[in-house]
Amino acid sequence: MSIPSYLVLVVGPTAVGKTDLCLKLAKKFKTEIVSCDSRQFYREMNLGTAKPSQEELEQVPHHFINSLSIAQDYDVRRYERESLALLERLFSSHQVVIMTGGSGLFADAVVHGLDEMPEVSPEIRQQIIQEYEEKGLAFLQNEVKKNDPEYFAKVDQKNPQRLMRALEIWRGTGKKFSTFRVKSHRERPFKVIKIGLERERQELYARIDQRMDQMIAAGLFDEADALFGKRKLNALQTVGYSEIFGFLEGKYDKEEAIRLLKRNSRRYAKRQMTWFKRDESIRWFAPDDQAGVLAYILTQIS
Numbered sequence: 395m396s397i398p399s400y401l402v403l404v405v406g407p408t409a410v411g412k413t414d415l416c417l418k419l420a421k422k423f424k425t426e427i428v429s430c431d432s433r434q435f436y437r438e439m440n441l442g443t444a445k446p447s448q449e450e451l452e453q454v455p456h457h458f459i460n461s462l463s464i465a466q467d468y469d470v471r472r473y474e475r476e477s478l479a480l481l482e483r484l485f486s487s488h489q490v491v492i493m494t495g496g497s498g499l500f501a502d503a504v505v506h507g508l509d510e511m512p513e514v515s516p517e518i519r520q521q522i523i524q525e526y527e528e529k530g531l532a533f534l535q536n537e538v539k540k541n542d543p544e545y546f547a548k549v550d551q552k553n554p555q556r557l558m559r560a561l562e563i564w565r566g567t568g569k570k571f572s573t574f575r576v577k578s579h580r581e582r583p584f585k586v587i588k589i590g591l592e593r594e595r596q597e598l599y600a601r602i603d604q605r606m607d608q609m610i611a612a613g614l615f616d617e618a619d620a621l622f623g624k625r626k627l628n629a630l631q632t633v634g635y636s637e638i639f640g641f642l643e644g645k646y647d648k649e650e651a652i653r654l655l656k657r658n659s660r661r662y663a664k665r666q667m668t669w670f671k672r673d674e675s676i677r678w679f680a681p682d683d684q685a686g687v688l689a690y691i692l693t694q695i696s
Contacts, residue, residue, distance in 0.1 A: 399485040399584040400695055403430075404494040405501060405670050406591035407663035409601045411681030413446050415591065416494045417454055418684055419691070423490040426455040428477060430504060431495030432470075433632055435462045438621060441614045442634030444605065464621070464629040474503040478582075485584060490695070498548070498669035505588075507580030514566035522558050522565070537561050545572040548669045552636050552658065555628045587694045589687055590676040592667070602659045610652065614638070633658045 402423075404416050420427050429435075433443040437460045445451075445459060457480055462468055477493075481504075484491045495501060502508075526534055534557035539546040541564045549556050560571035593601070618638035621630060625639045637658060641651035670676060679687050 397489060399488075400490045400587055400691075401481065401505070401582075401584050402490060402492050402587045402589060402691055403501060403505060404492065404589045404591065405498070405676065406496065406681075407598060407666040407670075408444065408496055408659060409605050409663065410591045410593055410598060412494050412496075412591055413450060415589075415681060415684060415687065416492050417446075417450060419688070420454040420492050422688065423488070423492070425488045425490050425492060426457065426484055428480065428484075428491060428493045429456060429458040429495050430473075430477070430493055430497055430500040431459075432473070432497040432500050433634075434459050434495070435468065436460075436464045436629050437462065438464050439617075439629065439635070441609045441612055441617050442632075444609070462629075464624060464627050467628075470499055470503050471508060473500055474508060477504050481584065490691075496666050498666065505579075505582070505586050507582075509574050511563065511574055512567050514562045518566050519558075519562050522562050526554055526558060531557075534558060534561060538564075542570040542572055545570065548665055550632060550662065550665070552633055553628075553631045555631060585694075587691055588673065588676040589690070590670055590678040591681045592678055593681065598663060599660050602663060603656050606652070606656050606659060609634075610655075615641075615648075615651075618642070633662045 402419060404412050406412055416427055433439065434445050435458055446456065451459065458477065481491060493501070493504065531552070531554055534554055535551055538549070538557050538560045542560055545560050549560065551557070563569065563571045563574065614634070615638055618635050619642060621635065622639060622642050624630060630636070634655065637651050637654040640646060641648055677690055
Protein backbone atom coordinates (compact mmCIF):
# COMPACT_ATOMS: atom_id res chain seq x y z
CA MET A 395 0.00 0.00 0.00
CA SER A 396 1.50 3.32 -1.07
CA ILE A 397 2.15 6.11 1.42
CA PRO A 398 -0.17 9.11 0.81
CA SER A 399 1.33 12.36 -0.41
CA TYR A 400 0.33 15.64 1.21
CA LEU A 401 0.28 19.12 -0.28
CA VAL A 402 0.28 21.70 2.50
CA LEU A 403 -1.28 24.82 0.99
CA VAL A 404 -0.55 28.01 2.95
CA VAL A 405 -2.63 30.99 1.83
CA GLY A 406 -3.44 34.48 3.06
CA PRO A 407 -3.23 38.13 2.11
CA THR A 408 -0.11 40.04 1.18
CA ALA A 409 2.18 40.90 4.13
CA VAL A 410 0.46 38.48 6.52
CA GLY A 411 3.61 36.39 7.10
CA LYS A 412 3.42 33.38 4.77
CA THR A 413 7.12 33.31 3.83
CA ASP A 414 8.44 32.88 7.37
CA LEU A 415 6.00 30.11 8.25
CA CYS A 416 6.60 28.21 5.01
CA LEU A 417 10.36 28.28 5.44
CA LYS A 418 9.97 26.75 8.91
CA LEU A 419 7.54 24.10 7.65
CA ALA A 420 9.77 23.20 4.70
CA LYS A 421 12.75 22.74 7.00
CA LYS A 422 10.69 20.68 9.46
CA PHE A 423 9.50 18.30 6.72
CA LYS A 424 12.78 18.47 4.76
CA THR A 425 10.87 19.43 1.64
CA GLU A 426 10.51 22.12 -1.03
CA ILE A 427 8.26 25.14 -1.62
CA VAL A 428 6.10 25.69 -4.70
CA SER A 429 4.88 29.25 -5.26
CA CYS A 430 1.34 29.89 -6.47
CA ASP A 431 1.85 33.66 -6.40
CA SER A 432 1.42 34.77 -10.01
CA ARG A 433 3.17 38.10 -9.34
CA GLN A 434 6.38 36.39 -8.23
CA PHE A 435 6.88 34.32 -11.40
CA TYR A 436 8.61 37.19 -13.21
CA ARG A 437 12.35 37.81 -12.95
CA GLU A 438 12.15 41.54 -13.65
CA MET A 439 9.62 42.25 -10.89
CA ASN A 440 11.29 42.02 -7.49
CA LEU A 441 10.56 44.78 -5.01
CA GLY A 442 6.94 45.34 -6.03
CA THR A 443 6.00 41.68 -5.62
CA ALA A 444 7.58 41.12 -2.17
CA LYS A 445 9.45 37.99 -3.23
CA PRO A 446 11.41 36.07 -0.63
CA SER A 447 14.89 37.47 -0.27
CA GLN A 448 17.85 35.76 -1.92
CA GLU A 449 18.89 34.50 1.51
CA GLU A 450 15.43 32.98 2.06
CA LEU A 451 15.41 31.43 -1.42
CA GLU A 452 18.74 29.76 -0.66
CA GLN A 453 17.51 28.20 2.61
CA VAL A 454 14.97 25.91 0.90
CA PRO A 455 14.45 24.97 -2.78
CA HIS A 456 11.72 27.15 -4.31
CA HIS A 457 9.79 26.67 -7.55
CA PHE A 458 7.92 29.14 -9.79
CA ILE A 459 9.80 32.18 -8.48
CA ASN A 460 11.82 34.07 -11.10
CA SER A 461 10.78 31.39 -13.58
CA LEU A 462 9.51 33.71 -16.35
CA SER A 463 10.24 36.95 -18.16
CA ILE A 464 7.53 39.62 -18.22
CA ALA A 465 7.54 39.36 -22.03
CA GLN A 466 6.36 35.73 -21.90
CA ASP A 467 2.67 34.89 -22.19
CA TYR A 468 1.56 32.74 -19.29
CA ASP A 469 -1.80 31.78 -17.87
CA VAL A 470 -3.37 29.75 -15.11
CA ARG A 471 -4.02 26.73 -17.32
CA ARG A 472 -0.35 26.41 -18.19
CA TYR A 473 0.48 26.85 -14.50
CA GLU A 474 -1.92 24.04 -13.62
CA ARG A 475 -0.21 21.66 -16.05
CA GLU A 476 3.33 22.60 -15.07
CA SER A 477 2.76 22.62 -11.33
CA LEU A 478 1.02 19.20 -11.37
CA ALA A 479 3.97 17.76 -13.34
CA LEU A 480 6.36 19.31 -10.81
CA LEU A 481 4.39 17.94 -7.84
CA GLU A 482 4.45 14.44 -9.33
CA ARG A 483 8.24 14.67 -9.43
CA LEU A 484 8.56 16.16 -5.94
CA PHE A 485 6.25 13.59 -4.36
CA SER A 486 8.50 10.82 -5.65
CA SER A 487 11.02 11.85 -2.98
CA HIS A 488 8.95 13.85 -0.46
CA GLN A 489 5.82 12.84 1.42
CA VAL A 490 4.98 16.51 2.08
CA VAL A 491 5.34 19.50 -0.25
CA ILE A 492 4.56 23.11 0.70
CA MET A 493 2.64 25.38 -1.68
CA THR A 494 2.05 29.02 -0.86
CA GLY A 495 0.93 32.31 -2.35
CA GLY A 496 -1.77 34.93 -2.49
CA SER A 497 -3.17 34.13 -5.95
CA GLY A 498 -6.37 32.25 -5.19
CA LEU A 499 -7.12 31.31 -8.78
CA PHE A 500 -3.70 29.67 -9.23
CA ALA A 501 -4.03 27.77 -5.95
CA ASP A 502 -7.52 26.58 -6.93
CA ALA A 503 -6.22 25.40 -10.31
CA VAL A 504 -3.80 23.01 -8.63
CA VAL A 505 -6.08 21.82 -5.84
CA HIS A 506 -9.41 21.60 -7.66
CA GLY A 507 -8.78 22.05 -11.38
CA LEU A 508 -10.40 24.54 -13.74
CA ASP A 509 -13.53 24.40 -15.84
CA GLU A 510 -13.24 24.71 -19.58
CA MET A 511 -14.00 28.24 -20.74
CA PRO A 512 -16.21 28.78 -23.80
CA GLU A 513 -14.75 30.02 -27.07
CA VAL A 514 -15.43 33.68 -27.77
CA SER A 515 -15.20 35.22 -31.23
CA PRO A 516 -12.09 37.28 -31.98
CA GLU A 517 -14.37 40.18 -33.02
CA ILE A 518 -15.74 40.51 -29.48
CA ARG A 519 -12.25 40.40 -28.01
CA GLN A 520 -10.98 43.04 -30.44
CA GLN A 521 -13.94 45.31 -29.74
CA ILE A 522 -13.29 45.16 -25.99
CA ILE A 523 -9.58 45.90 -26.49
CA GLN A 524 -10.52 48.92 -28.61
CA GLU A 525 -12.97 50.18 -25.97
CA TYR A 526 -10.33 49.78 -23.28
CA GLU A 527 -7.78 51.75 -25.30
CA GLU A 528 -10.32 54.53 -25.87
CA LYS A 529 -12.04 54.66 -22.46
CA GLY A 530 -9.44 53.33 -20.03
CA LEU A 531 -9.40 51.04 -17.02
CA ALA A 532 -12.40 52.63 -15.29
CA PHE A 533 -14.61 51.53 -18.20
CA LEU A 534 -13.59 47.89 -17.76
CA GLN A 535 -14.05 48.09 -14.00
CA ASN A 536 -17.54 49.53 -14.32
CA GLU A 537 -18.63 46.98 -16.94
CA VAL A 538 -17.41 43.97 -14.97
CA LYS A 539 -18.77 45.34 -11.69
CA LYS A 540 -22.18 45.82 -13.30
CA ASN A 541 -22.37 42.48 -15.10
CA ASP A 542 -20.45 40.14 -12.77
CA PRO A 543 -20.16 41.70 -9.29
CA GLU A 544 -19.15 38.38 -7.69
CA TYR A 545 -16.04 38.05 -9.85
CA PHE A 546 -15.30 41.78 -9.61
CA ALA A 547 -15.10 41.52 -5.81
CA LYS A 548 -12.34 38.90 -6.12
CA VAL A 549 -10.36 39.86 -9.20
CA ASP A 550 -7.30 42.14 -9.30
CA GLN A 551 -9.28 45.22 -10.29
CA LYS A 552 -6.17 46.96 -11.65
CA ASN A 553 -5.48 44.16 -14.14
CA PRO A 554 -7.12 45.01 -17.48
CA GLN A 555 -6.39 41.59 -18.98
CA ARG A 556 -8.46 39.78 -16.38
CA LEU A 557 -11.24 42.35 -16.59
CA MET A 558 -11.33 42.11 -20.38
CA ARG A 559 -11.49 38.33 -20.17
CA ALA A 560 -14.50 38.48 -17.84
CA LEU A 561 -16.19 41.03 -20.09
CA GLU A 562 -15.65 39.03 -23.29
CA ILE A 563 -17.15 35.92 -21.64
CA TRP A 564 -20.17 37.98 -20.62
CA ARG A 565 -20.66 39.49 -24.06
CA GLY A 566 -19.94 36.26 -25.89
CA THR A 567 -22.16 33.93 -23.84
CA GLY A 568 -24.50 36.12 -21.81
CA LYS A 569 -23.22 34.31 -18.71
CA LYS A 570 -21.02 35.54 -15.89
CA PHE A 571 -17.35 34.58 -15.87
CA SER A 572 -17.83 33.43 -12.27
CA THR A 573 -20.37 30.79 -13.35
CA PHE A 574 -17.67 28.99 -15.31
CA ARG A 575 -15.48 28.65 -12.23
CA VAL A 576 -14.96 25.14 -10.91
CA LYS A 577 -18.26 23.31 -10.51
CA SER A 578 -16.83 19.83 -9.95
CA HIS A 579 -13.46 19.25 -8.33
CA ARG A 580 -10.87 17.15 -10.15
CA GLU A 581 -9.42 14.15 -8.38
CA ARG A 582 -5.77 14.67 -7.46
CA PRO A 583 -3.22 11.96 -6.55
CA PHE A 584 -2.38 13.77 -3.30
CA LYS A 585 -4.20 14.97 -0.21
CA VAL A 586 -4.41 18.70 0.47
CA ILE A 587 -4.07 20.32 3.90
CA LYS A 588 -5.19 23.94 3.70
CA ILE A 589 -3.74 26.50 6.10
CA GLY A 590 -4.91 30.13 6.14
CA LEU A 591 -3.04 32.94 7.88
CA GLU A 592 -4.87 36.03 9.11
CA ARG A 593 -4.23 39.06 11.28
CA GLU A 594 -6.50 41.66 12.79
CA ARG A 595 -7.31 44.07 9.96
CA GLN A 596 -5.64 47.19 11.36
CA GLU A 597 -2.52 45.22 12.21
CA LEU A 598 -2.38 43.81 8.66
CA TYR A 599 -2.90 47.23 7.10
CA ALA A 600 -0.13 48.70 9.26
CA ARG A 601 2.20 45.92 8.08
CA ILE A 602 1.26 46.62 4.46
CA ASP A 603 2.01 50.33 4.85
CA GLN A 604 5.30 49.60 6.61
CA ARG A 605 6.39 47.12 3.96
CA MET A 606 5.53 49.59 1.21
CA ASP A 607 7.76 52.18 2.90
CA GLN A 608 10.55 49.59 2.97
CA MET A 609 10.03 48.76 -0.72
CA ILE A 610 10.20 52.44 -1.65
CA ALA A 611 13.36 52.92 0.41
CA ALA A 612 14.89 49.88 -1.31
CA GLY A 613 14.30 51.40 -4.77
CA LEU A 614 10.78 50.47 -5.93
CA PHE A 615 10.41 53.70 -7.94
CA ASP A 616 13.71 53.01 -9.72
CA GLU A 617 12.62 49.45 -10.50
CA ALA A 618 9.32 50.69 -11.96
CA ASP A 619 11.14 53.40 -13.92
CA ALA A 620 13.37 50.74 -15.53
CA LEU A 621 10.21 48.83 -16.58
CA PHE A 622 8.27 51.92 -17.71
CA GLY A 623 8.80 51.30 -21.41
CA LYS A 624 7.18 47.87 -21.06
CA ARG A 625 4.27 49.01 -18.89
CA LYS A 626 1.64 47.75 -21.36
CA LEU A 627 2.68 44.13 -20.78
CA ASN A 628 0.10 42.05 -18.92
CA ALA A 629 2.53 41.09 -16.14
CA LEU A 630 2.97 44.75 -15.18
CA GLN A 631 -0.76 45.50 -14.89
CA THR A 632 -0.66 45.04 -11.14
CA VAL A 633 -0.60 46.80 -7.81
CA GLY A 634 2.87 48.06 -6.97
CA TYR A 635 3.74 49.15 -10.50
CA SER A 636 0.69 50.71 -12.16
CA GLU A 637 0.54 53.42 -9.47
CA ILE A 638 4.15 54.44 -10.18
CA PHE A 639 3.58 54.34 -13.92
CA GLY A 640 0.81 56.90 -13.41
CA PHE A 641 3.28 59.14 -11.59
CA LEU A 642 5.88 58.70 -14.34
CA GLU A 643 3.23 59.63 -16.92
CA GLY A 644 2.67 62.88 -15.03
CA LYS A 645 -0.86 62.12 -13.84
CA TYR A 646 -0.05 62.95 -10.20
CA ASP A 647 2.91 63.67 -7.92
CA LYS A 648 5.07 61.20 -6.00
CA GLU A 649 3.23 61.76 -2.73
CA GLU A 650 -0.03 60.75 -4.39
CA ALA A 651 1.64 57.71 -5.97
CA ILE A 652 2.75 56.53 -2.54
CA ARG A 653 -0.75 57.05 -1.14
CA LEU A 654 -2.19 54.99 -4.00
CA LEU A 655 0.42 52.27 -3.55
CA LYS A 656 -0.59 51.80 0.07
CA ARG A 657 -4.32 52.14 -0.51
CA ASN A 658 -4.39 49.73 -3.44
CA SER A 659 -2.22 47.20 -1.59
CA ARG A 660 -4.68 47.26 1.31
CA ARG A 661 -7.57 46.80 -1.12
CA TYR A 662 -5.72 43.94 -2.79
CA ALA A 663 -5.32 42.24 0.61
CA LYS A 664 -9.03 42.65 1.29
CA ARG A 665 -9.89 40.99 -2.04
CA GLN A 666 -7.52 38.15 -1.27
CA MET A 667 -9.27 37.51 2.04
CA THR A 668 -12.68 37.63 0.34
CA TRP A 669 -11.47 34.92 -2.03
CA PHE A 670 -9.96 32.62 0.60
CA LYS A 671 -12.73 33.00 3.18
CA ARG A 672 -15.22 31.42 0.81
CA ASP A 673 -13.36 28.10 1.18
CA GLU A 674 -14.68 26.45 4.33
CA SER A 675 -11.99 23.74 4.21
CA ILE A 676 -9.23 26.22 5.10
CA ARG A 677 -8.12 26.08 8.75
CA TRP A 678 -7.19 29.56 9.96
CA PHE A 679 -4.29 30.47 12.25
CA ALA A 680 -2.42 33.51 13.48
CA PRO A 681 0.95 33.67 11.69
CA ASP A 682 2.90 33.39 14.95
CA ASP A 683 1.03 30.22 16.00
CA GLN A 684 3.55 28.04 14.25
CA ALA A 685 3.26 25.30 16.87
CA GLY A 686 -0.50 25.18 16.29
CA VAL A 687 -0.06 24.97 12.53
CA LEU A 688 2.45 22.15 12.82
CA ALA A 689 0.27 20.21 15.27
CA TYR A 690 -2.71 20.52 12.92
CA ILE A 691 -0.69 19.29 9.93
CA LEU A 692 0.61 16.31 11.88
CA THR A 693 -2.89 15.31 13.00
CA GLN A 694 -4.06 15.44 9.36
CA ILE A 695 -1.15 13.26 8.25
CA SER A 696 -1.51 10.76 11.07
